[in-house]
Amino acid sequence: MYQKILQKFTSLFPLWAVLLSAVAYVYPEYFALHQGLIVPFLSLIMLGMGITLSVDSFLAVLKRPSVVLLGTLMQYTIMPLAAWIVCLILKLPADLAAGVILLGCCPGGTASNVISYLAKADVALSIVLTSVSTLIAFLATPFLTWVFIGHTVEVDIMGMLVSVLNVVIVPVVLGLTINYFFEKRISAIREIFPAISAAAIVIIIAVIIGTNSANLGKSGPLVLLAVILHNGLGLAGGYGISKFLRLSETEARTIAIEVGMQNSGLSVALAVKHFTATAALPGAIFSxxxxxxxxxxxxHWSKQSVSDPDISKRPKKSGLYSKKLG
Known part of the structure:
Protein backbone atom coordinates (compact mmCIF):
# COMPACT_ATOMS: atom_id res chain seq x y z
CA MET A 1 0.00 0.00 0.00
CA TYR A 2 2.72 2.48 1.00
CA GLN A 3 4.59 1.73 -2.22
CA LYS A 4 1.63 2.93 -4.31
CA ILE A 5 1.39 6.09 -2.22
CA LEU A 6 5.10 6.77 -2.70
CA GLN A 7 4.87 6.13 -6.44
CA LYS A 8 1.87 8.48 -6.72
CA PHE A 9 3.69 11.17 -4.76
CA THR A 10 6.76 10.84 -6.98
CA SER A 11 4.73 10.91 -10.21
CA LEU A 12 3.08 14.19 -9.14
CA PHE A 13 6.30 15.95 -8.18
CA PRO A 14 6.04 18.52 -11.04
CA LEU A 15 2.78 19.65 -9.43
CA TRP A 16 4.45 19.91 -6.02
CA ALA A 17 7.28 21.88 -7.63
CA VAL A 18 4.88 24.43 -9.15
CA LEU A 19 2.82 24.80 -5.97
CA LEU A 20 5.79 25.26 -3.66
CA SER A 21 7.50 27.54 -6.20
CA ALA A 22 4.44 29.80 -6.21
CA VAL A 23 4.53 29.94 -2.42
CA ALA A 24 8.27 30.71 -2.49
CA TYR A 25 7.75 33.55 -4.95
CA VAL A 26 5.00 35.14 -2.85
CA TYR A 27 6.76 34.54 0.48
CA PRO A 28 10.47 34.48 -0.42
CA GLU A 29 11.57 35.36 3.11
CA TYR A 30 10.60 31.89 4.32
CA PHE A 31 12.81 30.16 1.73
CA ALA A 32 15.73 32.49 0.98
CA LEU A 33 17.13 31.88 4.46
CA HIS A 34 17.66 28.20 3.71
CA GLN A 35 20.25 28.34 0.91
CA GLY A 36 22.46 26.13 3.07
CA LEU A 37 20.07 23.24 2.45
CA ILE A 38 20.79 23.05 -1.28
CA VAL A 39 24.14 21.25 -1.16
CA PRO A 40 23.19 18.81 1.66
CA PHE A 41 19.92 17.97 -0.11
CA LEU A 42 21.73 17.38 -3.41
CA SER A 43 24.19 15.11 -1.59
CA LEU A 44 21.28 13.25 0.02
CA ILE A 45 19.72 12.69 -3.40
CA MET A 46 23.02 11.43 -4.80
CA LEU A 47 23.37 9.05 -1.88
CA GLY A 48 19.92 7.66 -2.64
CA MET A 49 20.88 7.27 -6.30
CA GLY A 50 24.02 5.37 -5.37
CA ILE A 51 21.96 2.97 -3.25
CA THR A 52 19.69 2.22 -6.21
CA LEU A 53 22.61 1.79 -8.63
CA SER A 54 25.24 -0.90 -8.98
CA VAL A 55 28.87 -1.02 -10.03
CA ASP A 56 27.74 -2.82 -13.19
CA SER A 57 25.82 0.32 -14.19
CA PHE A 58 29.05 2.30 -14.39
CA LEU A 59 30.94 -0.54 -16.03
CA ALA A 60 28.26 -0.57 -18.72
CA VAL A 61 28.84 3.15 -19.34
CA LEU A 62 32.59 2.62 -19.63
CA LYS A 63 31.86 0.03 -22.31
CA ARG A 64 30.25 2.86 -24.35
CA PRO A 65 32.95 5.54 -24.54
CA SER A 66 31.58 6.77 -27.87
CA VAL A 67 28.26 7.68 -26.20
CA VAL A 68 30.13 9.62 -23.50
CA LEU A 69 32.16 11.40 -26.19
CA LEU A 70 29.02 12.19 -28.19
CA GLY A 71 27.15 13.51 -25.14
CA THR A 72 30.09 15.74 -24.17
CA LEU A 73 30.46 17.03 -27.72
CA MET A 74 26.77 17.88 -27.85
CA GLN A 75 27.04 19.66 -24.49
CA TYR A 76 29.67 22.04 -25.85
CA THR A 77 28.15 22.58 -29.30
CA ILE A 78 24.36 22.65 -28.98
CA MET A 79 24.15 24.97 -25.97
CA PRO A 80 26.65 27.64 -27.14
CA LEU A 81 25.07 27.66 -30.62
CA ALA A 82 21.55 27.75 -29.16
CA ALA A 83 22.56 30.69 -26.95
CA TRP A 84 24.00 32.57 -29.93
CA ILE A 85 20.86 31.94 -32.00
CA VAL A 86 18.56 33.07 -29.19
CA CYS A 87 20.56 36.28 -28.75
CA LEU A 88 20.30 37.03 -32.48
CA ILE A 89 16.57 36.30 -32.69
CA LEU A 90 15.65 38.33 -29.61
CA LYS A 91 18.26 41.05 -30.31
CA LEU A 92 19.33 41.04 -26.68
CA PRO A 93 21.34 43.96 -25.24
CA ALA A 94 25.07 43.33 -24.95
CA ASP A 95 25.10 42.53 -21.21
CA LEU A 96 22.22 40.06 -21.39
CA ALA A 97 23.63 38.47 -24.56
CA ALA A 98 26.98 37.96 -22.81
CA GLY A 99 25.18 36.27 -19.91
CA VAL A 100 23.16 33.94 -22.14
CA ILE A 101 26.18 32.92 -24.23
CA LEU A 102 28.35 32.44 -21.14
CA LEU A 103 25.62 30.20 -19.73
CA GLY A 104 25.65 28.15 -22.93
CA CYS A 105 29.41 27.66 -22.67
CA CYS A 106 29.26 26.16 -19.18
CA PRO A 107 29.34 22.42 -18.38
CA GLY A 108 26.35 20.33 -17.30
CA GLY A 109 24.93 20.86 -13.83
CA THR A 110 24.54 18.31 -11.03
CA ALA A 111 20.76 18.81 -11.07
CA SER A 112 20.75 16.87 -14.36
CA ASN A 113 21.70 13.74 -12.43
CA VAL A 114 18.62 14.13 -10.22
CA ILE A 115 16.29 14.73 -13.16
CA SER A 116 17.78 11.72 -15.01
CA TYR A 117 17.08 9.60 -11.96
CA LEU A 118 13.45 10.71 -11.78
CA ALA A 119 12.99 10.45 -15.57
CA LYS A 120 14.08 6.79 -15.60
CA ALA A 121 17.10 7.68 -17.71
CA ASP A 122 20.64 6.29 -17.38
CA VAL A 123 21.84 7.82 -14.10
CA ALA A 124 25.33 6.35 -14.35
CA LEU A 125 25.75 7.84 -17.82
CA SER A 126 24.44 11.19 -16.55
CA ILE A 127 26.96 11.26 -13.70
CA VAL A 128 29.82 10.36 -16.04
CA LEU A 129 28.77 13.06 -18.54
CA THR A 130 28.55 15.70 -15.81
CA SER A 131 31.98 14.73 -14.51
CA VAL A 132 33.61 14.74 -17.96
CA SER A 133 32.09 18.08 -19.04
CA THR A 134 33.19 19.61 -15.73
CA LEU A 135 36.69 18.18 -16.09
CA ILE A 136 37.26 19.82 -19.48
CA ALA A 137 35.40 23.06 -18.63
CA PHE A 138 38.66 24.85 -17.79
CA LEU A 139 39.48 24.65 -21.50
CA ALA A 140 36.06 24.50 -23.18
CA THR A 141 34.27 27.31 -21.32
CA PRO A 142 36.96 30.02 -21.79
CA PHE A 143 37.58 29.02 -25.41
CA LEU A 144 33.91 28.97 -26.43
CA THR A 145 33.24 32.23 -24.58
CA TRP A 146 36.09 33.81 -26.52
CA VAL A 147 34.76 32.40 -29.82
CA PHE A 148 31.22 33.73 -29.35
CA ILE A 149 31.84 36.90 -27.31
CA GLY A 150 35.49 37.73 -27.94
CA HIS A 151 36.14 37.90 -24.21
CA THR A 152 38.22 35.47 -22.15
CA VAL A 153 37.14 34.20 -18.74
CA GLU A 154 38.99 32.32 -16.01
CA VAL A 155 37.38 29.15 -14.69
CA ASP A 156 38.14 27.81 -11.21
CA ILE A 157 38.49 24.22 -12.35
CA MET A 158 39.77 22.96 -9.00
CA GLY A 159 36.84 24.53 -7.18
CA MET A 160 34.41 22.96 -9.65
CA LEU A 161 36.02 19.53 -9.41
CA VAL A 162 35.99 19.64 -5.61
CA SER A 163 32.32 20.60 -5.74
CA VAL A 164 31.43 17.72 -8.07
CA LEU A 165 33.53 15.38 -5.95
CA ASN A 166 31.79 16.38 -2.70
CA VAL A 167 28.24 16.72 -4.02
CA VAL A 168 28.16 13.89 -6.58
CA ILE A 169 31.01 11.40 -6.52
CA VAL A 170 31.45 10.81 -2.76
CA PRO A 171 27.71 10.35 -1.98
CA VAL A 172 27.21 8.08 -5.01
CA VAL A 173 30.23 5.93 -4.12
CA LEU A 174 28.96 5.70 -0.54
CA GLY A 175 25.56 4.64 -1.83
CA LEU A 176 27.10 2.05 -4.14
CA THR A 177 29.07 0.66 -1.20
CA ILE A 178 25.95 0.40 0.95
CA ASN A 179 24.08 -1.30 -1.87
CA TYR A 180 26.94 -3.74 -2.46
CA PHE A 181 27.26 -4.88 1.15
CA PHE A 182 23.66 -4.57 2.34
CA GLU A 183 21.65 -5.21 -0.84
CA LYS A 184 19.21 -7.66 0.74
CA ARG A 185 18.58 -5.52 3.81
CA ILE A 186 17.76 -2.36 1.89
CA SER A 187 15.72 -4.00 -0.88
CA ALA A 188 12.52 -3.58 1.17
CA ILE A 189 12.96 0.20 1.44
CA ARG A 190 14.39 0.86 -2.02
CA GLU A 191 11.09 2.34 -3.20
CA ILE A 192 11.38 5.23 -0.76
CA PHE A 193 14.43 6.81 -2.41
CA PRO A 194 12.68 8.21 -5.54
CA ALA A 195 10.10 9.86 -3.26
CA ILE A 196 12.85 11.36 -1.09
CA SER A 197 14.60 12.66 -4.23
CA ALA A 198 11.35 14.19 -5.52
CA ALA A 199 10.69 15.95 -2.20
CA ALA A 200 14.28 17.20 -1.98
CA ILE A 201 14.36 18.64 -5.51
CA VAL A 202 11.02 20.39 -4.92
CA ILE A 203 12.45 22.05 -1.80
CA ILE A 204 15.66 22.98 -3.66
CA ILE A 205 13.63 24.65 -6.45
CA ALA A 206 11.58 26.59 -3.88
CA VAL A 207 14.75 27.79 -2.12
CA ILE A 208 16.25 28.92 -5.45
CA ILE A 209 13.07 30.82 -6.33
CA GLY A 210 12.89 32.41 -2.89
CA THR A 211 16.51 33.49 -3.16
CA ASN A 212 16.07 34.95 -6.66
CA SER A 213 12.56 36.38 -6.31
CA ALA A 214 13.89 39.94 -6.74
CA ASN A 215 15.68 38.97 -9.96
CA LEU A 216 12.50 37.35 -11.25
CA GLY A 217 10.56 40.52 -10.57
CA LYS A 218 12.93 42.83 -12.45
CA SER A 219 14.25 40.51 -15.16
CA GLY A 220 11.31 41.10 -17.44
CA PRO A 221 9.76 38.77 -19.98
CA LEU A 222 12.68 39.11 -22.42
CA VAL A 223 15.21 37.37 -20.17
CA LEU A 224 12.68 34.69 -19.21
CA LEU A 225 11.87 34.08 -22.89
CA ALA A 226 15.58 33.80 -23.72
CA VAL A 227 16.10 31.28 -20.93
CA ILE A 228 13.06 29.20 -21.93
CA LEU A 229 14.15 29.11 -25.58
CA HIS A 230 17.75 28.28 -24.69
CA ASN A 231 16.77 25.44 -22.37
CA GLY A 232 14.16 24.13 -24.83
CA LEU A 233 16.62 24.08 -27.72
CA GLY A 234 19.12 22.19 -25.56
CA LEU A 235 16.62 19.55 -24.46
CA ALA A 236 15.13 19.14 -27.95
CA GLY A 237 18.53 19.18 -29.67
CA GLY A 238 20.05 16.63 -27.30
CA TYR A 239 17.10 14.27 -27.67
CA GLY A 240 16.53 14.79 -31.39
CA ILE A 241 20.16 14.31 -32.46
CA SER A 242 20.50 11.26 -30.20
CA LYS A 243 17.45 9.64 -31.79
CA PHE A 244 18.67 10.60 -35.27
CA LEU A 245 21.92 8.79 -34.49
CA ARG A 246 19.82 5.83 -33.31
CA LEU A 247 20.90 5.84 -29.70
CA SER A 248 18.58 4.04 -27.32
CA GLU A 249 15.62 5.82 -25.73
CA THR A 250 17.35 5.75 -22.34
CA GLU A 251 20.54 7.24 -23.77
CA ALA A 252 18.57 9.89 -25.69
CA ARG A 253 16.72 10.96 -22.55
CA THR A 254 19.93 11.13 -20.58
CA ILE A 255 21.80 13.21 -23.15
CA ALA A 256 18.80 15.53 -23.62
CA ILE A 257 18.68 16.25 -19.88
CA GLU A 258 22.45 16.58 -19.61
CA VAL A 259 22.68 18.98 -22.54
CA GLY A 260 19.67 21.08 -21.56
CA MET A 261 20.61 21.57 -17.89
CA GLN A 262 23.64 23.80 -17.37
CA ASN A 263 25.85 24.63 -14.40
CA SER A 264 24.00 27.93 -13.91
CA GLY A 265 25.80 28.64 -10.63
CA LEU A 266 29.12 28.77 -12.48
CA SER A 267 27.54 31.02 -15.10
CA VAL A 268 26.38 33.51 -12.46
CA ALA A 269 29.78 33.55 -10.74
CA LEU A 270 31.69 34.08 -14.01
CA ALA A 271 29.26 36.75 -15.21
CA VAL A 272 29.63 38.80 -12.03
CA LYS A 273 33.41 38.44 -12.11
CA HIS A 274 34.05 39.14 -15.79
CA PHE A 275 31.02 41.10 -17.02
CA THR A 276 28.22 42.83 -15.07
CA ALA A 277 25.48 42.03 -12.57
CA THR A 278 23.00 42.26 -15.45
CA ALA A 279 24.92 39.53 -17.29
CA ALA A 280 24.34 37.27 -14.30
CA LEU A 281 20.54 37.48 -14.64
CA PRO A 282 20.15 34.80 -17.36
CA GLY A 283 22.08 32.30 -15.24
CA ALA A 284 20.03 33.13 -12.14
CA ILE A 285 16.73 32.72 -14.02
CA PHE A 286 18.02 29.59 -15.76
CA SER A 287 18.75 27.97 -12.39
CA HIS A 300 6.27 12.91 -18.32
CA TRP A 301 9.00 10.39 -19.05
CA SER A 302 8.63 8.58 -15.73
CA LYS A 303 5.13 7.53 -16.78
CA GLN A 304 6.41 6.00 -20.02
CA SER A 305 7.96 2.57 -20.00
CA VAL A 306 11.34 2.22 -21.71
CA SER A 307 11.90 -0.77 -23.90
CA ASP A 308 15.30 -0.41 -25.50
CA PRO A 309 16.29 -3.09 -28.00
CA ASP A 310 19.70 -4.69 -27.68
CA ILE A 311 22.13 -2.17 -29.14
CA SER A 312 24.34 -5.00 -30.37
CA LYS A 313 21.59 -5.96 -32.86
CA ARG A 314 21.40 -2.53 -34.45
CA PRO A 315 23.28 -1.63 -37.59
CA LYS A 316 26.50 0.07 -36.60
CA LYS A 317 26.85 3.70 -37.65
CA SER A 318 29.99 5.72 -37.16
CA GLY A 319 31.13 3.39 -34.41
CA LEU A 320 28.64 4.87 -31.97
CA TYR A 321 27.42 1.63 -30.52
CA SER A 322 28.83 -1.11 -28.41
CA LYS A 323 27.06 -3.96 -26.75
CA LYS A 324 25.32 -3.21 -23.48
CA LEU A 325 26.14 -5.26 -20.42
CA GLY A 326 23.28 -7.09 -18.77
Missing part, protein backbone atom coordinates in the same frame (compact mmCIF):
# COMPACT_ATOMS: atom_id res chain seq x y z
CA UNK A 288 15.04 28.21 -11.66
CA UNK A 289 13.61 27.40 -15.07
CA UNK A 290 15.74 24.35 -15.93
CA UNK A 291 14.72 22.69 -12.68
CA UNK A 292 11.04 23.33 -13.41
CA UNK A 293 11.25 22.21 -17.05
CA UNK A 294 13.33 19.22 -15.97
CA UNK A 295 10.71 18.35 -13.36
CA UNK A 296 7.93 18.38 -15.95
CA UNK A 297 10.00 16.39 -18.44
CA UNK A 298 10.90 13.82 -15.79
CA UNK A 299 7.27 13.60 -14.72
Missing amino acids: IWHNLSGAFLAG
